[in-house]
Amino acid sequence: MAYALSLHVDQDLLALGRAVGELRRRNLKVSAITLGPGADAGEARLTVIVDADEGTVEMAMRKLLKVSGVRGATRELQ
């Protein structure tokens, strides 16, 4: 199943690196990744399309929410 994860992260390369690194460490199958401006100042929006089951995505979301610089995260089944 494909899920779109939408991450609100601090707009700096370190925070982005941490978030992407977490996805890599959890061995997620990522088919697309895009970066754009966030709603608030100093915030970026990182959208990631992952192919995984619901449980794996749920675990990844919890881990992502612990990452320093990640302000919030939502997911949507594609």
Add this chain to the structure above:
Amino acid sequence: MTELLSGAQILCRVLVEEGVDTIWGYPGGAIMPFYHALGDAPEIRHILVRHEQAAAHAADGYARASGRIGVCVATSGPGATNLVTGLATAQMDSSPVVAITGQVPRAMLGRDAFQETDVVGITLPITKHSCLVADVTELADRMREAIAIAREGRPGPVVIDVPKDVQNQKTEYRDSGLGNRASKARAPNPEPRAPDQGPGEDAVGAAARLIAAAERPLLMVGHGVVLSGAYDAVRQLAEKTGMPVITTLLGISALPASHPLHLGMPGMHGEVHVNRAIQRADVIVAIGLRFDDRVTGNTKGFAPRAKIVHVDLDASEIGKNVPVALALVGDARGVTERLVAAVAPRSCEAWLAEIRGWTRPPADNYRGDLSPDAIVAGIHAAAHDRCTIVTDVGQHQMWVAKLYPYGRPNTHITSGGLGTMGFAVPAAMGVKLARPREDVWAISGDGGFQMNMQEIATMVQERIPVKLAVFNNGYLGMVRQWQQFFHGKRYSATPIWSPDYVKLAAAYGIPGWRVERASELEPVLARASVAEGPVLVEFVIEQEANVFPMIPPGATLSEPIEAEPAVGVRD
């Protein structure tokens, strides 16, 4: 009140304000301003190690034994990279370590300058947090934040990387106003993301009902119980319900080994009756553990009959490795105390009798005169229970975990998650400074001991009287055991030569003994026990001794090996 301080002075000042009195490190070019400022901070004792890896392990050991943060310091480049294994060890075992690293001046960053490495990038995946502070006006807050992150919620290591020119810059400094305690700084993402009040009454009540209705309930206790000091609550929960208790490798000593409800350690080298209890249980209450694969074996066959109630501070651990029927997210002590209040008194006599019926006498697999059992018993007898045991990684680690009769909480310290050989000797230095009034034994194999034996020099120079024990079988024993069982007895790269440890001890100016027979144990350990400085005792054991039982990799807890298998090759 404000005053003008350099970045280096600010680092020292914050450490003092946060109550840090001991740090471990090694100076070098990019951290020299900090070391210069350290001379004006007599509140802080600096221990000069012989390798930065040892600084990280010692800080880790200090943190685990004291419950406070452990601090290590290194210069840029190789100094910082040498910390990496120690930081990863602390991350895997949730230990609050703060590493301060020097960095090349800001103008040189990104130019591959002498001794420049991207230590923040290197340590991102193995720390709870890492950051480079490029503005001296932010340094105090970032340092306080680093300390807060390390100890808040589920503890973990933090790296704070400070360019040399930032250490030299001056700025107005304002103290936290809180004296020697945690500052107002908080982690950017405080964890766990659970309500501060823990789980709701509904969830606690549901757990109590599951326990009440169970025929074969089991209590599994992990490192979270040690970290939160939930010993009394766990014991009360066990005694009120009669639930048998299993302690994971890092949960060992959370309940006295002699407690009638204590079964032992589960997992790859757990006793058969312990693992069978897991496989037969209908409810498992797991407190402060993360269902590591060394505990579960193949998760597809783990506890097939059990509904699992998982108590953990870290919400992201729930359901990560095994399915959970009920999650109670919160501090182990707080949640367990609420469970104690919620459960109805009951007993599990029939279930306990069933488990006891599976207990079998230890198999007589040992062929030498000096058995691991005798050594562990000898150390226990000599230490009179006023002792903390720090183990390395390998066969000796499993023997000690299974055989040492721990009687007091948090007296067993080892590298569990990362399985870091070389951990015991430096970590024991940290433990000893945290617990100066009790004996600290660092027990290693001949492989792990040789990874960090240079730290004997640190012990001598800094007068840290750790008692060193080396189980010498001439092999990297656990790897050799796997080669024997699963790789056709091809002992590839596992025979390992050792120096003469008695002469090595003499070279460092400390007493050393070699024990080759059981009859020599008592007199040598008696002398080692009363010696005032560091001592070294080598135990020459059977070369091909094995740790039994063993769950083969990929197998379930129902498939133990209890004797040497036929020679074969396994993927």
